[in-house]
Amino acid sequence: MTDANTPTPPPLPDRPAAEAARAGATPAGGEDTVGIAGVDDTGVPRLVGDLDDIGRGFLAALFDLTFTRFITRRLASVFYLVGLVAIGISFVAAFVGGIVSGIGALWWNPGGGIALIVSTIIVVPVLAFLAVVVLRFVIEAGVALVAIAENTERTAANTRR
Structure with missing residues (x-):
């Protein structure tokens, strides 16, 4: 039963x-x-098709003048890596520059030099972290937009029967 x-x-x-x-x-x-x-x-x-061709035909997709194939997903990790390297170099330059300027300012204005060193130690890492977050958001938004376009194209192709 x-x-x-x-x-x-x-x-x-x-x-x-x-x-x-x-x-x-x-x-x-x-x-x-x-x-x-x-x-x-x-x-x-x-x-x-598109799902199977990921990683193939990159140069063909790069020079596709009709923009029917997207390269954003393939290049997102490269852009993220380049952005992280740029943020890292900027962080080191700003951090070292702020500390050196603070030490230099200690000779003629001890209070200002200490304030510059302390603010460099606090502000530069926070700004670098925020830059990494914004970089990640922007790249994810671009990839999501391309994914929406690809899915919409596939849906439209499947409904034309």
Whole structure:
């Protein structure tokens, strides 16, 4: 006796996974599948196209004058690394410059020199941290915008049938 609250099991596929893998990308109904390169031994279709081409054809995408392929996701980590290096160099330069200026100011204005050293020790690391946070936000926003555009393009392509 089954209880009304007992969930029913999901339906079984039309054919076993091994048979689907041997048959290729054509499903049991015989209809053509667009964007499916084949079926692995689990019976799950593999996608090809934009998702499969990540990391390939970078120069072709770079010089694509129609802007149909995006390179933002591929370059986001490079931009982040370059930004972190620039922030690091700026941090060291500002920190050392502030300390040296503070020490120099101690000779003619001891109170101002101490204030400059203390403010350098407090302000420069806080500004460097905020710069890293802003850099990360900007790069994530760019990547998210490109992801939205790619997903919208895929959705539009799948609804044109």
